[in-house]
Amino acid sequence: MNGSGDPSRATHGGAVRLFALLVAAGLALELMTLILLHPVAFLSFVLFGVLTVGAGIWGFARLRRH
């Protein structure tokens, strides 16, 4: 990435960063729905929960492949 490393490794690092950020954002949104505990929060939680866990599992699977 800085001109000194393997480009595929740099791309891989970017992907891990992206998935980790998605997980962090998803968890933050999940906790927000926990505080609200309202019907719309219930619906949002289902969406955020699936996306967060999905992003985490996908990100880790990608990490393992490299």
Added chain:
Amino acid sequence: MTALLSLGGVAIAAALILAANPALSKGRAGLIMAFMALVGFPLLVTLPVAGRHLHQSKSTKFCLSCHEMEDYGRSLLIDDPEFLPAVHYQNRLIDRDHACYTCHTSYTMHGDLNAKLKGLKHVWVHYLGESPGSIELYEPYDNRECLHCHAGARSFEDNEDHQDESEALASGETSCLDCHDLVHQVDDLGDEDFWRELRP
């Protein structure tokens, strides 16, 4: 709640540390750390949060928070013991905090799950779709829901009408609502007196 929020904070911190330095995921220890940050902690947070949401969605307050349900909530306070939901609610024959859920969830193995899936659809329609003009049950009210509590109760068993119809009631051939036909009657609420104002 506090413990769950703290765990969530730790999970977010772990994900952010990995995002800040993806190279930490190198090696066996790094993989374990990445697994916890990406999969372990999110599951540890998501599952109990799901439990909280599911528990909350059983509450009367939750059901009545949609305006479509307001009249059904008011009907619980009709000042007339002939009205079935009202007499159950006012005399605490059911848990007031879970009034809707108690009578409108089938007492079967997947009753809870089915209720949640339908509830999710209701929330979706409430926010993103168009609510129907009149609300109807998906299927005729099953005697099973009444008999879950009343079967075996002295007040039920001693009643001659119930004795005469016991087999028909058990098989569903006769519906409890054939006789106890005053339920929510939301279209006629304007004509009713109320025990007190609803404070969900």
